[in-house]
Amino acid sequence: MRSRFLLLLMFLAFAAAAQTPAKKYNPARLPDGHPDLQGTYDAATLTPLERGSGTPLVMTKEEAAKQEALAVSAKQQGDKAIDGNRSAPPKGGDGSPGPAGNVGGYNTGWLDPGSTFTVVNGEIRASIIVDPPDGRTPPLVSGAAHRGDSYRLTSIVGLLQAFVTARPRPTSDVTESSDPGLEKTPGAYDDPEARPLGERCLLGFGSTSGPPMLPNYFYNNLHQIVQTPQRVMILTEMVHDVRVVRMNAQHLPKNIRLWLGDSVGHWKGDTLVVDTTNFTDKTAFHGSTPDLHVIERFTRVDDHTLLYRFTIDDPQTWTKPWTGEYSWPEAKGHIYEYACHEGNYALKDILKGARLREKEEAAKAGSK
Amino acid sequence: MQTRSWTCFLFAAVAMCVMSWPLAAHHAFGSEFDANRPVILKGKIVKIEWINPHSWIHVEIVKPDGTKEIWMCEGGSPNTLLRRGANKNTFPEGTEVIIDGYQARDHTELRANARNVTFPDGRKLFLGSTGTGAPNPEDFSTEKARKEGK
Numbered sequence: 001m002r003s004r005f006l007l008l009l010m011f012l013a014f015a016a017a018a019q020t021p022a023k024k025y026n027p028a029r030l031p032d033g034h035p036d037l038q039g040t041y042d043a044a045t046l047t048p049l050e051r052g053s054g055t056p057l058v059m060t061k062e063e064a065a066k067q068e069a070l071a072v073s074a075k076q077q078g079d080k081a082i083d084g085n086r087s088a089p090p091k092g093g094d095g096s097p098g099p100a101g102n103v104g105g106y107n108t109g110w111l112d113p114g115s116t117f118t119v120v121n122g123e124i125r126a127s128i129i130v131d132p133p134d135g136r137t138p139p140l141v142s143g144a145a146h147r148g149d150s151y152r153l154t155s156i157v158g159l160l161q162a163f164v165t166a167r168p169r170p171t172s173d174v175t176e177s178s179d180p181g182l183e184k185t186p187g188a189y190d191d192p193e194a195r196p197l198g199e200r201c202l203l204g205f206g207s208t209s210g211p212p213m214l215p216n217y218f219y220n221n222l223h224q225i226v227q228t229p230q231r232v233m234i235l236t237e238m239v240h241d242v243r244v245v246r247m248n249a250q251h252l253p254k255n256i257r258l259w260l261g262d263s264v265g266h267w268k269g270d271t272l273v274v275d276t277t278n279f280t281d282k283t284a285f286h287g288s289t290p291d292l293h294v295i296e297r298f299t300r301v302d303d304h305t306l307l308y309r310f311t312i313d314d315p316q317t318w319t320k321p322w323t324g325e326y327s328w329p330e331a332k333g334h335i336y337e338y339a340c341h342e343g344n345y346a347l348k349d350i351l352k353g354a355r356l357r358e359k360e361e362a363a364k365a366g367s368k
Numbered sequence: 369m370q371t372r373s374w375t376c377f378l379f380a381a382v383a384m385c386v387m388s389w390p391l392a393a394h395h396a397f398g399s400e401f402d403a404n405r406p407v408i409l410k411g412k413i414v415k416i417e418w419i420n421p422h423s424w425i426h427v428e429i430v431k432p433d434g435t436k437e438i439w440m441c442e443g444g445s446p447n448t449l450l451r452r453g454a455n456k457n458t459f460p461e462g463t464e465v466i467i468d469g470y471q472a473r474d475h476t477e478l479r480a481n482a483r484n485v486t487f488p489d490g491r492k493l494f495l496g497s498t499g500t501g502a503p504n505p506e507d508f509s510t511e512k513a514r515k516e517g518k
Binding site for chain 2: 079080081082083084085086087088089090091092093094100101102103104105106107109110111112189195196198199201219220237239332333334336337338339340342343344345346347349350351352353354356357
């Protein structure tokens with residue numbers, strides 16, 4: 001009887017041990033008892049926002065290694081020495097696409113787009129979007145498809161159209177690679193306000209400051225968090241954008257609109273939840289309206305990593321809310337000031353270039 | 369003829385490399401620079417403006433008639449280089465460089481984009497590490513740059 005009882009005890013102890021979950025990570029805490037999220041993080045990653053149709057969320061180690069090796073190889077190729085006795089590039093342009101507009105940009109030495117795929121819960125991820133499960137943004141609602149078009153001021157009709165439809169101006173989330181050039185977008189160079197926000201040094205391109213805060217796949221993807229019980233400050237290197245999250249506060253009245261939205265926060269367990277509304281029509285994330293609602297969740301998952309998760313909801317734009325997540329590893333270097341206006345000679349040169357181009361074209365037309 | 373084909377090959381290799389990077393520029397270079405004004409600038413660094421959104425490398429060149437010109441060449445954001453260990457002393461005044469690019473559309477300005485910035489032997493001045501911001505101090509040793517500047 002006694003031995004049976006002992007056996008039963010042993011069985012129960014074994015079963016209890018088997019059911020005990022892995023030891024929960026207990027982060028360092030501030031005096032208010034909440035996890036210390038402070039630090040500088042590098043959000044650069046190879047993982048894109050969306051993944052290819054029909055591909056799984058989780059990558060195999062082999063596939064990730066293969067892709068990462070390709071990225072390394074592209075970088076090494078770009079860093080290779082070239083001919084010291086080279087001549088000038090070809091007259092008429094070098095054929096480079098996008099914003100490099102047939103004259104080339106600058107070489108890979110300046111870039112730092114990330115070299116690894118993001119890892120979440122031990123899984124190597126092929127997309128930042130986790131919901132919808134196919135890793136793609138949900139379908140747009142009717143009427144939202146062309147909302148993201150650039151602001152065009154080509155004529156009185158264009159002006160009226162922009163006014164009537166409240167078509168947004170160029171926004172922070174577009175990459176400037178989508179710049180179609182002088183010929184294809186009449187009006188794109190007509191005034192400084194028609195230029196992309198990144199080019200104007202107003203906000204980082206690629207939605208770096210967000211919300212949601214995304215990697216720009218280019219360079220300077222650093223964020224710094226400073227935390228007090230009343231406020232959490234998030235500094236984004238591009239372009240020195242600062243968000244101040246008011247803890248346990250109510251949103252501002254609806255008529256007060258902010259470029260980065262109005263962010264209020266609260267703790268849910270050990271996760272900082274940040275709720276942002278009150279956007280303007282000056283920044284449209286993937287064509288969203290000023291009624292965009294973003295919920296972000298910041299969780300420390302180990303001493304050197306935060307998990308950043310966000311849910312996007314804008315019923316006037318998408319047919320359903322969608323969610324993404326990726327890791328923010330601790331940065332290896334410092335975050336630096338990005339005093340963008342200080343050296344933005346380029347904007348003047350871009351606009352002046354457009355004026356000269358117009359003169360040339362007018363002269364050509366006149367001589368015909 | 370052989371040199372010409374070799375140059376063409378090199379150009380093709382560089383162009384392919386530049387084009388393989390999906391985002392080779394941060395803003396509209398196409399409006400800023402003139403595709404019909406290619407330049408190759410060989411000279412000495414007189415100043416580097418480590419400023420955002422783009423660094424500007426000032427290079428003094430000597431023209432065939434002996435007169436001198438100072439050109440400003442547009443590079444990328446300095447922040448990435450700073451994280452890799454570069455600083456204002458990394459490429460001292462007098463460092464010999466070769467820069468290829470295109471002149472600004474406004475030809476009254478001695479400005480060009482710095483498509484490639486190399487030492488006279490063709491090695492790139494700004495080498496990228498493969499990590500995210502991992503310092504690569506060897507590539508930025510002042511001593512090494514000084515030697516190259518001789």
